[in-house]
Amino acid sequence: MKAALNEPVTSDLRERIVTKLLEWYLQNKRDLPWRGASAYGVWVSEIMLQQTQVATVIPYYLRFMERFPTVRALAEASQEEVLRYWAGLGYYARARNLHQAAKILVERYGGELPTEPGAIESLPGVGRYTAGAIRSIAFHQPYPLVDANVARVLSRLFGVSGNLRSTSTQARLWNLAQQLVPENEPGTFNQALMELGSLVCIPSDPRCEQCPLLADCVAGNAPDPTAWPEASSNKRSLPVVHSSALICNEEGALLIVQRPPHGLWGGLWEFPRVVCSAGETPLEGAHRAALEVAGWEVTAMEPKTLRAVQGQVAPITRIKHGVMHYRITLYGYLMRPKAPVAPKEERPKEWVTPEALSRYPMPAPQAQLREAVLNRLHAPLPNIQPCFVFEETNSPDYAKES
Numbered sequence: 001m002k003a004a005l006n007e008p009v010t011s012d013l014r015e016r017i018v019t020k021l022l023e024w025y026l027q028n029k030r031d032l033p034w035r036g037a038s039a040y041g042v043w044v045s046e047i048m049l050q051q052t053q054v055a056t057v058i059p060y061y062l063r064f065m066e067r068f069p070t071v072r073a074l075a076e077a078s079q080e081e082v083l084r085y086w087a088g089l090g091y092y093a094r095a096r097n098l099h100q101a102a103k104i105l106v107e108r109y110g111g112e113l114p115t116e117p118g119a120i121e122s123l124p125g126v127g128r129y130t131a132g133a134i135r136s137i138a139f140h141q142p143y144p145l146v147d148a149n150v151a152r153v154l155s156r157l158f159g160v161s162g163n164l165r166s167t168s169t170q171a172r173l174w175n176l177a178q179q180l181v182p183e184n185e186p187g188t189f190n191q192a193l194m195e196l197g198s199l200v201c202i203p204s205d206p207r208c209e210q211c212p213l214l215a216d217c218v219a220g221n222a223p224d225p226t227a228w229p230e231a232s233s234n235k236r237s238l239p240v241v242h243s244s245a246l247i248c249n250e251e252g253a254l255l256i257v258q259r260p261p262h263g264l265w266g267g268l269w270e271f272p273r274v275v276c277s278a279g280e281t282p283l284e285g286a287h288r289a290a291l292e293v294a295g296w297e298v299t300a301m302e303p304k305t306l307r308a309v310q311g312q313v314a315p316i317t318r319i320k321h322g323v324m325h326y327r328i329t330l331y332g333y334l335m336r337p338k339a340p341v342a343p344k345e346e347r348p349k350e351w352v353t354p355e356a357l358s359r360y361p362m363p364a365p366q367a368q369l370r371e372a373v374l375n376r377l378h379a380p381l382p383n384i385q386p387c388f389v390f391e392e393t394n395s396p397d398y399a400k401e402s
């Protein structure tokens with residue numbers, strides 16, 4: 001049963017969400033240096049993580065904590081030195097506030113972070129989110145927190161409409177977070193919500209089929225989970241890169257996989273595809289699609305000659321595709337299978353001859369990819385059956401699901 005809008009979260013639903021999320025977190029959480037840190041360590045990590053990605057923060061956090069292992073060590077350092085240890089992280093006001101707050105903690109609280117209500121919130125640079133993180137994670141107090149990841153998860157889980165930046169939507173999300181946070185393990189729960197937003201309920205490509213909350217999620221059971229949260233009207237469209245592995249065996253058959261039943265294009269077929277991560281090239285993405293989605297180690301093929309090559313090869317095509325506030329570029333790379341591996345997700349798969357490919361329903365951009373492959377492989381296009389393609393209407397949302 002899903003939570004209705006404008007109603008309190010029922011105790012049953014709350015318990016299900018908390019239990020499933022904590023179980024998932026225990027199995028899937030990343031090993032990060034601030035897990036289990038002191039209140040000071042939690043505070044430093046949360047300030048560094050504002051506006052900055054985890055991978056970037058890790059080396060900064062380790063260096064900073066080695067040089068300033070306590071509040072007192074930080075308070076006694078010069079601002080110049082603190083900024084030197086922050087150099088490269090950006091948003092230097094965060095470092096100045098941290099330093100100033102450390103001095104206040106030494107003067108008023110003996111160098112400890114205070115637990116009494118309102119005290120943490122009064123420190124420079126500590127807002128509601130950071131206070132919630134310190135209170136719940138370090139002091140095990142049932143305080144909620146809502147950052148960008150949590151806002152996205154909650155808006156999808158409960159189908160919260162409205163711009164996430166609006167005061168009323170923010171109030172609703174904080175209220176939901178407050179209702180959910182348990183008395184026991186509030187910090188673990190809050191970290192689990194953030195981790196789910198980082199690893200599973202990601203912006204343009206939520207992995208609903210891997211999500212512990214799918215059964216209770218409004219968005220996960222809707223045709224298009226990325227319809228939540230609502231896109232900001234003045235938001236510029238974001239570029240996203242997708243990459244597909246066009247795995248062709250010695251007999252000339254191509255490997256296709258069936259999409260999970262949830263989300264837009266649920267149940268349709270596609271060439272193994274991933275959304276490329278930051279810093280990942282399309283070719284690397286295609287290799288990952290082969291490994292994680294198809295379950296094959298592969299060798300990329302040079303499309304002009306169809307010889308297997310190492311290193312950089314060109315895609316056989318690039319397809320541009322607009323999706324609400326995403327601008328997607330889909331790459332396709334011809335690849336030869338080398339050795340089977342265990343895929344990350346189990347999905348139905350088929351090796352299909354070029355002639356038979358058109359019998360499988362595909363989203364429109366994947367059908368374009370298919371045409372490009374058939375052209376490249378010199379398939380007898382005139383003999384191909386009429387293409388079974390789901391045409392897009394209104395906003396083409398193919399790329400928002402995965």
Ligand code: SF4
Pocket residue numbers: 153156157200201202206207208209211212213214215217218219220221225
């Ligand atoms: S089911 Fe999908 S949309 Fe819902 S919380 Fe999980 S990943 Fe997000």
